Amino acid sequence: MVIISTSPEGLQRHLDTLFAWCQNNFLILNAAKSWVMIFGPIPPSLNPFSINSQSIPFTDTFKYVRVTFQSTAKDYFTTHYAEKISAARRNVGVLFCLELYVGRNRIPPQVTRTLYCALVDCHLIHAADIAPDISAQLLMKHSDLQKRCLQKILLVSKHSVIAPLYTESGIMPMAPRHVLLALRYLLYLIHLPNKNYSFMALQQSENLRNADSPSWLTDLDFAL
Amino acid sequence: MNLSIFGPPITAQAANAVHEISILSWNLDGSLAACLLNERFQEIIVAHHIILIQETHLAHGQEGFLHIPEGCSMLSHPRHYKDDDDHPRLSLNWGGVAVIFRDHLNISLLKDLCGPDFMAFSYANILVFNAYVIPHNTMTDISLWSEEDPWESLQDRLAHALGGNAEIIVFVDANARTGSLSPREGPPRDSIDVGVPTKRGRELVNVCDQLQLAILNGAENTPGTHSGWTSFQSAMNKETQHCSVIDYCLASQTLLPSVISFDVIGRTEWSDHSPLSLLFQCPEPHPPSLSHHTPLPIRIPFKFPPLCSRLDKMVESLVDNAKLPVEGATAIEQPPAKVSRGDRRATFMQQNNRGRWSKRKTKDTLLTRLEKNADDPADFWKFHKRLTKPCTHKGDVTASDLFSVFVPRMNPPDPESSGFDPAKLAEEERKVSSIPDVTEPSEAFPELGKLFTIEDVAELKGHLSDKARATATGLDRTSRDLILAANDDELRKLLNECLLSRDAPGTWLTTLVVGVPKRGKTVKDVKNYRTIALESCLLKAMTYLIHRKFLQATELAGIVPPSQNGFKPKCCTNDNPFILRTLIDQATAQGQTLYTAFVDISNAFPSTNHSSLWNKLYAAGLTGHYFDWLQMLYTRMSYIISHDGELSDKFRSLAGVLIGDPLSRLCGIFIFLPFDWR
Numbered sequence: 001m002v003i004i005s006t007s008p009e010g011l012q013r014h015l016d017t018l019f020a021w022c023q024n025n026f027l028i029l030n031a032a033k034s035w036v037m038i039f040g041p042i043p044p045s046l047n048p049f050s051i052n053s054q055s056i057p058f059t060d061t062f063k064y065v066r067v068t069f070q071s072t073a074k075d076y077f078t079t080h081y082a083e084k085i086s087a088a089r090r091n092v093g094v095l096f097c098l099e100l101y102v103g104r105n106r107i108p109p110q111v112t113r114t115l116y117c118a119l120v121d122c123h124l125i126h127a128a129d130i131a132p133d134i135s136a137q138l139l140m141k142h143s144d145l146q147k148r149c150l151q152k153i154l155l156v157s158k159h160s161v162i163a164p165l166y167t168e169s170g171i172m173p174m175a176p177r178h179v180l181l182a183l184r185y186l187l188y189l190i191h192l193p194n195k196n197y198s199f200m201a202l203q204q205s206e207n208l209r210n211a212d213s214p215s216w217l218t219d220l221d222f223a224l
Numbered sequence: 225m226n227l228s229i230f231g232p233p234i235t236a237q238a239a240n241a242v243h244e245i246s247i248l249s250w251n252l253d254g255s256l257a258a259c260l261l262n263e264r265f266q267e268i269i270v271a272h273h274i275i276l277i278q279e280t281h282l283a284h285g286q287e288g289f290l291h292i293p294e295g296c297s298m299l300s301h302p303r304h305y306k307d308d309d310d311h312p313r314l315s316l317n318w319g320g321v322a323v324i325f326r327d328h329l330n331i332s333l334l335k336d337l338c339g340p341d342f343m344a345f346s347y348a349n350i351l352v353f354n355a356y357v358i359p360h361n362t363m364t365d366i367s368l369w370s371e372e373d374p375w376e377s378l379q380d381r382l383a384h385a386l387g388g389n390a391e392i393i394v395f396v397d398a399n400a401r402t403g404s405l406s407p408r409e410g411p412p413r414d415s416i417d418v419g420v421p422t423k424r425g426r427e428l429v430n431v432c433d434q435l436q437l438a439i440l441n442g443a444e445n446t447p448g449t450h451s452g453w454t455s456f457q458s459a460m461n462k463e464t465q466h467c468s469v470i471d472y473c474l475a476s477q478t479l480l481p482s483v484i485s486f487d488v489i490g491r492t493e494w495s496d497h498s499p500l501s502l503l504f505q506c507p508e509p510h511p512p513s514l515s516h517h518t519p520l521p522i523r524i525p526f527k528f529p530p531l532c533s534r535l536d537k538m539v540e541s542l543v544d545n546a547k548l549p550v551e552g553a554t555a556i557e558q559p560p561a562k563v564s565r566g567d568r569r570a571t572f573m574q575q576n577n578r579g580r581w582s583k584r585k586t587k588d589t590l591l592t593r594l595e596k597n598a599d600d601p602a603d604f605w606k607f608h609k610r611l612t613k614p615c616t617h618k619g620d621v622t623a624s625d626l627f628s629v630f631v632p633r634m635n636p637p638d639p640e641s642s643g644f645d646p647a648k649l650a651e652e653e654r655k656v657s658s659i660p661d662v663t664e665p666s667e668a669f670p671e672l673g674k675l676f677t678i679e680d681v682a683e684l685k686g687h688l689s690d691k692a693r694a695t696a697t698g699l700d701r702t703s704r705d706l707i708l709a710a711n712d713d714e715l716r717k718l719l720n721e722c723l724l725s726r727d728a729p730g731t732w733l734t735t736l737v738v739g740v741p742k743r744g745k746t747v748k749d750v751k752n753y754r755t756i757a758l759e760s761c762l763l764k765a766m767t768y769l770i771h772r773k774f775l776q777a778t779e780l781a782g783i784v785p786p787s788q789n790g791f792k793p794k795c796c797t798n799d800n801p802f803i804l805r806t807l808i809d810q811a812t813a814q815g816q817t818l819y820t821a822f823v824d825i826s827n828a829f830p831s832t833n834h835s836s837l838w839n840k841l842y843a844a845g846l847t848g849h850y851f852d853w854l855q856m857l858y859t860r861m862s863y864i865i866s867h868d869g870e871l872s873d874k875f876r877s878l879a880g881v882l883i884g885d886p887l888s889r890l891c892g893i894f895i896f897l898p899f900d901w902r
Contacts, residue, residue, distance in 0.1 A: 001821055029825060111595065111598050201807075
C-alpha cells in the first residue's frame with residue numbers, strides 16, 4: 001500500500017489516520033517493514049515519520065508492485081533496469097543448465113526458445129509499458145543479452161549476422177518490442193472509463209507533455 | 225552396477241565401526257548432473273562419506289539444480305571466467321571440482337588453499353585436496369579463467385598447506401603418467417602403466433618427494449587393489465595402449481598406517497575414468513554413521529466420519545455419474561524399438577563414447593522426453609521443473625511443530641499485544657450476533673437473491689478448462705477433471721441444495737493444510753513455512769461462482785473504490801506503478817517534493833476479523849443466500865495439518881480469509897473498504 005502527500009505534515013497525518021483505521025478494523029501496521037521515500041528536493045530539516053510512535057525508515061529504492069523506483073536518480077527506473085537485466089542473466093543460467101542433463105549444444109531450438117520466452121524475455125520486457133526506453137545505454141544491455149541468447153538458441157556463432165536471428169527465431173528485437181508494449185498500454189488506457197485512476201494519470205501525463213514537462217508520454221515520444 | 229566393486233564396500237560393518245571414513249574420488253567428465261538422476265548412481269554416492277568429483281562442468285550456483293541425495297550436501301568449486309559478470313557464458317563451463325558429503329560431517333572449505341580447478345577442505349584435522357589438472361597440451365585459453373598456471377598453483381598451495389605440518393590427502397586427476405616411479409621416502413610402486421613417464425609425471429613425483437607425500441597407486445604394503453588403469457580412452461576396444469594411470473591418491477607418510485584399504489575400481493559405465501576409493505582410520509572423535517535410509521513415516525489416511533446426509537449422497541451420486549476419461553484409453557504408447565546390442569555398440573563407437581554408455585543413455589533419454597513434451601506446455605513445464613528444481617529436503621520439523629505455529633497464525637492475535645480496542649471488538653461481536661441466520665437479499669442487488677443457473681455452471685466449466693491440469697485435490701479427492709465430467713444439471717442441483725439448506729457435504733468442511741518452506745529461508749525453522757490449504761475442489765467450484773456473483777454486484781454498485789484494482793479482471797498489473805510515476809512526474813514538474821510511504825500491514829489476509837467482515841457485507845447490503853452460506857462455511861470449516869505422513873489434530877480458524885479459496889481475495893478487499901465507501 002502506498003500513501004502520498006506533498007508535505008511531511010500531510011503524510012504524517014495520513015499515516016495517523018491509517019493507523020486509527022487499522023485499529024478499528026483489527027489490522028496491524030508494521031512500521032519496521034514500512035518505508036518512506038522522498039522524490040524531489042529534500043528539505044533541510046525533516047522529522048522522521050512514524051506509525052504509533054514507531055519510526056519508519058527512509059529508503060531511496062523500493063519495489064512497488066514488482067517495479068523498483070529509485071528516488072535518488074534522475075531516471076527513477078534506473079535500478080529497475082539493473083535488477084531486471086540481472087534477473088534475466090540469472091535465468092539465462094537456469095535456461096542453459098538444462099545442458100547439464102542432455103549434453104552440450106544438444107537442446108533443440110524450439111525448446112530453448114520456449115524456455116527463453118518464459119524465463120528471460122519476461123524480465124527483459126518487464127514494465128516496458130510504463131517505463132519507455134529513454135537511455136540508449138540501458139536498452140543496449142537488454143539488446144545485447146537478447147542477441148546472445150538468440151545466437152545460442154539457434155546454435156550459431158556469436159559473430160553471426162544479426163538480422164536472421166530475429167527472423168529465424170520469430171522474436172522481435174528489443175527496442176521495437178518495448179515501444180509496441182508501451183503503445184499497447186496507451187491503447188488500453190485510452191479505452192478506460194473516465195473515472196479510472198489510470199485514465200486520469202494518462203490525462204495528467206498529457207497535460208505535462210503539453211507543458212513541456214517530462215512525463216510518460218514524453219518518454220514514449222522519445223522512444224518512438 | 226554392483227556396489228561391491230566399489231572397493232571394500234562401505235557396508236553396515238564399516239558404518240558402525242568407529243573412526244572409519246570412506247572417500248570416493250571420480251572424474252565424471254561433466255556428467256554429474258545426469259548421473260545423479262540415476263538411482264544406481266545415487267546408491268554409490270550414499271555408500272560413501274565423502275565423494276570428490278573432478279570435471280563437474282558446473283558454473284557458480286548451478287549446484288542448486290542438481291539432485292543431491294537426501295542427507296548429503298555439496299560444495300562446488302567451479303571455474304570463474306573473467307567476463308562472467310558482464311557477459312554471462314551461455315554455454316556450460318569446463319573443468320571444476322566439487323565435494324559431496326554427508327550432512328553431519330564437519331567439513332570446512334579452506335578458501336585460501338583453493339585455486340583454479342582444485343579445492344581444499346579440512347575434516348578432522350586432515351586437509352583433503354580435490355584437484356583436476358588440465359592436460360599440458362590443451363588448446364584452450366587458460367587465461368580466461370585463471371591468472372596463474374593451474375599446475376604450478378596446485379604445487380604452491382600444497383607446499384603452503386604442508387608448511388603448517390598438516391596431514392594431507394590429495395586426490396588428483398593430474399593428466400600425468402608416472403609409471404612405477406615413486407618418491408624416495410615413499411613405498412615402492414608397481415603400476416600396470418609401463419609407459420614412459422611424462423614430464424608432468426616426473427614433476428608430480430618430485431613434488432611428492434619434496435613434500436613427503438606417498439603415491440598410493442600401486443604402492444607396496446598398501447591394502448587394496450590399486451595398481452590398475454584409471455583412464456580408459458578406448459574402452460570399447462579394450463586396447464591397453466589407450467589406457468593410462470593419471471588419477472592419483474597422494475597422502476602424507478604419517479597417514480599411511482591409517483589406510484585400511486585403497487582401491488582403483490576400474491572401468492565403469494559412468495565415466496572413462498576409474499573411481500578411486502579410500503577407506504582409512506580417522507582421528508575424528510565422533511565418527512559419522514552411514515545410516516542414510518531414514519524410514520519413511522507411515523502415511524495415515526484421513527478418515528471422514530460416516531457421511532450420510534442428503535448432500536453427501538448427492539456428491540456421491542455426482543461422482544458416480546461423472547464420465548471421467550479413462551487414462552491411457554486413447555493414447556497407448558508404442559514401446560520403443562529394441563536396439564540390438566551390436567547396434568548400440570556401433571552407435572556409441574561412432575560417437576567416440578568411450579564406453580560411457582550409461583551416461584550417454586541417460587542424456588539421450590532426457591533429451592527424447594524433452595522433445596516429446598515440447599508440444600504440450602503443461603507436460604513440458606512439469607518435466608522441466610522436475611529436472612531443474614530438485615526437491616527441497618525437508619527440515620526436521622514435524623506436524624506438531626507446524627501445528628504450534630499455524631494455529632496462532634490462523635487465529636485472532638492477543639487483543640492486548642495487538643492494541644485493539646476491546647470495546648470495539650465487543651461491539652463488532654454484538655453487531656454480528658444481531659444478524660439473522662437467514663437474510664433477505666437487498667433491493668440493490670437482486671442477483672444475490674437468485675440461485676445458480678445452468679449458465680453459471682457452464683461459466684464455471686469454461687473457467688476450469690482454461691486452467692492448468694496439474695491441480696491438487698483436497699481430502700475428498702474430487703478433482704477438476706471430475707467437475708468437468710460431471711452432469712451440469714446434477715452439479716447445479718447440488719450447489720443450489722447447499723445454498724437453500726445452508727449446509728455443505730461433510731467432506732467440504734475439513735481442509736488439509738500443508739507447510740511449504742519460503743524460498744531462500746532455512747527449512748529448519750518452522751516459522752519459515754507458508755500455510756498452503758487444499759480445499760475440496762467442489763467447494764472451490766462453489767466459492768468461485770459466489771465470487772463472481774459478489775464481483776458483479778459490487779462492480780455494478782461501485783462499492784469497491786478504484787484504487788483497489790488488484791483483483792479486478794481486465795486491469796493491468798502496472799496500473800498502480802503507472803499512477804505513481806505520473807504523480808512523481810507531476811510533483812517534479814511543479815518543483816514540489818513528493819513524500820511517499822510504502823506501508824506494510826502484517827498478515828492482512830490471515831488476520832481478517834470475521835465479525836468485521838460480516839458486518840461490512842451486511843451493511844453493504846450484500847445479503848441473501850450467498851451471504852448466509854458463506855457465514856455457515858466460515859463458522860464450520862476446520863483444518864488438519866499434514867506433514868511427512870503425519871496428521872495433526874483438527875483445529876478451527878477464527879481469523880483470516882479461507883486460504884486458497886477463490887473468494888478470499890474479494891473478502892480481503894471488503895475488509896479494506898474505507899469509511900465512506902457508501
